[in-house]
Amino acid sequence: MSTAELTTGWHTVEIEGVRQAYEVAGSGPICVVHSGGPGMHADYLRMPPLEQHLTMVYLDPVGTGRSGLLPGGDYGVPEYARRAALLLERLDVTDVIFLGHSHGGFVALQYGITFPLRVRGLVVYDGAPVSSSLLRDEADRQMTAFVERWPERPEAVEAGRMWSARRAGEYVVHDRDSHRHYLDAVWPAYFADFRRTVGDLGARPAVEVTYDPARKPEQWDVRDRLGAIEVPTLVIVGDHDFVCPPVWSHELSAGIPHARLLELKDSGHFGHIEQPAEFQRGVLAFAEAV
Template sequence: MDATNHNSKPPSSVPRDRSSEARTVTVDGVRQVYRVAGQGPVCLVHPGGPGVHPDYLRLPSLEKYLTMVYLHPVGSGDSGLLSDGDYSMSRYGRFAEAVLDDVGATTAYFLGHSHGGFVALQFGMNRPERLDGVILYDTAPLNGGELRETATKEMAAFVERWPNRPEAAEAGRVWDAVNVSQTFKVADNESYQRYMNAILPAYFADYRKTTQQVGQVGLRVTLDPNRLPVRWDARDRLGTINVPALVIVGTYDFICPPRFAYEMHAEMPNARLCELRESGHFGHLEESEQFTAAVVEFVHTVEKDGRA
């Protein structure tokens, strides 16, 4: 790994007013950008996607307790693209570890949301000695056709739950056009953005309620045309992840539904589960107090008891 350190100051000494500054570490000639905010134990934060920018996953309520290291995963945000298109979970993990080295932390918590949770699980298998714990937030232990088929059924249930909402019908129509009939192709940044905007209401237990409370929710995206398909399944290796784990899932999460959270909780030897009963895929917005409390309690328990 070719890693160039641009700032090796320990994270505990990073003042809050510098949280808007981007930091960069170069890995194999590729730019990896991240931002730091907060105080306390270090926590890597890997957003979902792939290709979704990290803006939506800012967690100021946790910055009171943790030094949050917000990753811009390669292929998204301000980070570079991978010329070979190899966006495997292990490859993402290499970049995350380079950031961990760059902030000067030996170990950290790893909060992975959705696709970021895939990376967190893989990191837990590859580099458990670098982890204090993993926070698997609205994610699943697999990626590929089976997950997409499950999400298609959950999308249909979402549309049925809101029969009088045009945005629900539109979300279902666009999902099917891309993932079932394949009559609409996501081929560039513009079409990817249109697709995500159309299906976004399905990511919430009650989209209208959430937007009334927190304002309009949006996602920015990047589509790398060189990105190779990734089929990934860690279900037969969950039992090898022995670091403390917190599994968080929203009852109405359509893209990574609760059954996968319960499967991870059952198979991982040192895991606890938190189900957010009034959330979909974005519990940090839908039930922010409960989400924060679950993470803080988990971290406090691990810090008190020491690493298992």
């Protein structure tokens, strides 16, 4: 590693022939941040208050943002974890906290299972131990509950309609524009109170997503391997998260030996935006403890 590879700003390296981009910000112990989606650009996870205490390394995972697409489209959770490990090996850092959001939470779990000696702690933020019809069926139920909670809000009704249309095959995502249209429609469901969040921010929260038509579907399940995660683990979940709801985080906190659970009562899928102070306190307390 050259010291330049961990200086503030965006960096690009090549790993096994694929461009890997990451941003470094802050100072202190290293915290690697893996975005969700898959395909969500890392920018939405920037957390300046944490950067005052930690060196944050924000990944654009392969197939995302400034990083290259993966030939063949085999973007499995184990492959994401392996490529994160290759990057950290390139940077010559092992004693890290690995924070993964949503699909990135899946990657954090896999990283803890596969590379236990290369991590000091995991933060599984709105994650789950399974990516299959079980996850999607539970999200269906939670989306129904979301629409029932806000029946007078047209954006909530439209979110439910679009979600159901895609699940039924009536709406097909086939390119970047159709993916953006879909995400814009269901976006309000990702927040406990979308209108409150927009009011607090003064704007609609934004995220950029890379769509790769070559991406292959995946079945992934580590529920029977949670006991193998030996490092301290912080599990964070928003009580109103519909896509990775609390039932999964409860299973994680029960199954991982050294896990602690932080539930954000007024958050959906983006607690670092919806309840930033509580989120930051939880992560910093965990970082200090490990």
